[in-house]
Amino acid sequence: MLEIVSINLDNELDLPITHKKAAAITKYIGLTLSTQTTFATAVSEACRAVLEKTLSSVLSFRLKREDGRWFLSARITTDGHFTENSEELKYARRLIPVLEVSKNHGATIILLRLGIPRSVKVSGDMASRLAEHMRTSVAESPYEEVKQRNQELFSLAEQKEEQLKMAALLNEKKSEFLSIASHELRSPLTIIKAYAQMGKSFESKDPAKMAMYLDKINQQATKVNTLIQQLLDVSKIENNKLEYQMERVDLNTFIAEVLGDIRIANPSHVIEVKPMVGNGFVSIDKLRLEQALVNLIGNAIKYSAKGKLITVSVNLQLNDQVVISVKDEGIGLSEENLARVFEKFFRAEDISQKVSGLGMGLYITTHIIKGHKGNIWAESKENEGSTFSFSLPLVA
Numbered sequence: 517m518l519e520i521v522s523i524n525l526d527n528e529l530d531l532p533i534t535h536k537k538a539a540a541i542t543k544y545i546g547l548t549l550s551t552q553t554t555f556a557t558a559v560s561e562a563c564r565a566v567l568e569k570t571l572s573s574v575l576s577f578r579l580k581r582e583d584g585r586w587f588l589s590a591r592i593t594t595d596g597h598f599t600e601n602s603e604e605l606k607y608a609r610r611l612i613p614v615l616e617v618s619k620n621h622g623a624t625i626i627l628l629r630l631g632i633p634r635s636v637k638v639s640g641d642m643a644s645r646l647a648e649h650m651r652t653s654v655a656e657s658p659y660e661e662v663k664q665r666n667q668e669l670f671s672l673a674e675q676k677e678e679q680l681k682m683a684a685l686l687n688e689k690k691s692e693f694l695s696i697a698s699h700e701l702r703s704p705l706t707i708i709k710a711y712a713q714m715g716k717s718f719e720s721k722d723p724a725k726m727a728m729y730l731d732k733i734n735q736q737a738t739k740v741n742t743l744i745q746q747l748l749d750v751s752k753i754e755n756n757k758l759e760y761q762m763e764r765v766d767l768n769t770f771i772a773e774v775l776g777d778i779r780i781a782n783p784s785h786v787i788e789v790k791p792m793v794g795n796g797f798v799s800i801d802k803l804r805l806e807q808a809l810v811n812l813i814g815n816a817i818k819y820s821a822k823g824k825l826i827t828v829s830v831n832l833q834l835n836d837q838v839v840i841s842v843k844d845e846g847i848g849l850s851e852e853n854l855a856r857v858f859e860k861f862f863r864a865e866d867i868s869q870k871v872s873g874l875g876m877g878l879y880i881t882t883h884i885i886k887g888h889k890g891n892i893w894a895e896s897k898e899n900e901g902s903t904f905s906f907s908l909p910l911v912a
Contacts, residue, residue, distance in 0.1 A: 518643045521650040522576035524667060525563055525592070529659050534575055535560040537650065538590065541577055544646050545588065546636050555630055558611035559590045562626055565604035569596035577650075579643045585631060586638040592626040704736035711736075746876040750860070753883045760801035760887055764911060767796045767830060767838060774806050775828060778813055784822040787813070790829035796838055799911045800888055808884045811877040812842040812904045820846030820901070833907070837890075841905040849896040857894055858882045881906075 520541055523534060538556035547555075559575070566573050573594035580587050598605065600617045605626070609615045614629040632638055715729035752758040768791040779787050809828075816826045827843045849857060853864040863875040885892045885906045896902035 517578055517580040518640070518647060520577040520579060520643070520647045522574055524663075524670075525567055525573040525575055525594075526571055526663075528564075528567055530663070531560050531564055531567070533663070534563045537577065540653070541588065541646065541650065544649060545632065545638060545642075547632070551630075554611050555588070555590075555628075558608045558615075558628055561611070562590070562592060562605060562608040562615075562628060565598075565602070565608070566592055566594050566596055566626070568604065569598075570594055579638070579646070581638075581640075585634060586636075588630045588632055590628040592628075593620075594624050594626065595622075596624060598624050598626060704739045708733050708736045708740075746880060749880045750876055753880065758804075758883060758887060760804055762799045762801055764797050764799055765802060767798050767840075767908075768792055770798075770800070770802065770805070771809070771828065771830060771840070774809050775813075778810065782817050785817050785820070786823065786825045788825060788827045790827065792830040792832050792838060794832075796830075796832060797911050798838065798888075798908045800908070804884045805888065808881040808906070809840075809842075811881045815877065815904070816842050816844035816846065816902070820844045832910075836910045837907045838910055839905055839907050841903055843901065843903040845901045848898040848900050848902055849894075850898055854894060854896050858892070878904075 521537060523530060523537060525534075535556045538559040539552050542552040542555050563573075563575060573592055573596070576591050576593075578589050578591060580589065598617050600615070602617070605615065605617075608628065612628045612630065614627070616625075616627045616629070618625045618627070711729040711732045715726050715733070749758065771789065771791070775787060775789055813826060813828065820826065824845045826845075827841075829841045829843070831839045831841070833839060849864065856862045858878050859875075860879040861875040862879075882892050885908075888908055890906050890908045892904070892906040894902060894904045
């Protein structure tokens with residue numbers, strides 16, 4: 517559906533404008549003179565009925581294609597009360613084939629619809645040209661000119677207001693992110709400092725404890741490095757500078773290697789793999805795809821209890837695609853959170869207090885998969901678990 521032009525119905529001086537616009541639209545389309553007159557009169561009569569009840573309405577003309585045929589409609593949105601049997605609409609109803617009245621979010625919608633004969637050539641390009649023609653058409657009276665300027669200013673004000681709202685939201689998100697990021701980076705650094713001080717005091721007394729402290733320092737340093745790498749990756753994504761070094765690899769072998777390392781680092785969970793039947797080759801950047809897999813499996817570990825099963829399965833599809841899925845038995849996601857889970861910096865409020873993170877992992881993973889010409893999606897049920905899947909094209 518394409519909106520051609522809209523008019524605010526403020527007073528009876530708008531009635532000649534509605535008639536002229538309706539006539540101009542039908543003439544541009546190429547309808548007969550009698551159809552032009554009939555449609556324009558029906559529209560102005562419906563607008564007259566509306567203006568007698570309220571001075572807060574909007575008329576919009578639209579073109580829509582249904583089942584291979586184009587339809588022209590005049591849609592009046594008003595706060596006045598009307599039904600299809602309203603006496604005020606009887607004149608318009610006699611002139612137009614279809615006049616419907618409905619309710620939408622408390623407003624009344626009066627729809628006048630005219631089917632365009634198939635012999636009249638209408639296309640999407642023509643509809644766009646018509647909209648541009650109506651937008652740039654010269655006003656024919658001082659009132660119409662003032663009204664047109666007012667509508668332009670009103671539209672501009674609405675756009676500016678929307679931009680201000682978006683800027684305020686982005687600023688809020690930025691402040692929230694900086695707060696979380698500083699906390700996430702400060703926490704491991706504080707731990708590193710504490711273990712370093714403790715290790716210094718045990719340096720010559722207890723080598724075993726010294727080794728444990730060094731191991732803890734290494735773990736926290738790795739966490740800091742991961743957070744910094746994620747920040748750098750987000751910056752590269754935003755600037756379209758995330759690069760890939762593609763090579764042909766056997767997918768089953770690659771996943772087995774990645775899972776071997778993950779199992780060693782996470783002995784608290786059972787990680788099972790269901791490989792693809794037979795061999796399948798893909799063209800991937802091994803480091804980047806490993807990063808994506810580690811993100812998905814890391815989330816499965818993070819959001820499920822110790823001892824729970826995590827299943828990584830690889831399934832061949834009929835369209836020369838392969839789907840890799842990571843399924844957990846964790847806390848799951850609500851429908852609302854599931855719809856936003858791949859957004860940059862998104863973290864569910866009920867989870868962010870319990871589990872650390874910046875909300876960048878899935879955002880980065882999404883772009884890595886897209887960079888491999890694949891798609892990513894998720895399924896989840898609260899308190900039952902989640903399954904994150906992505907597809908990759910196979911290569912010969």
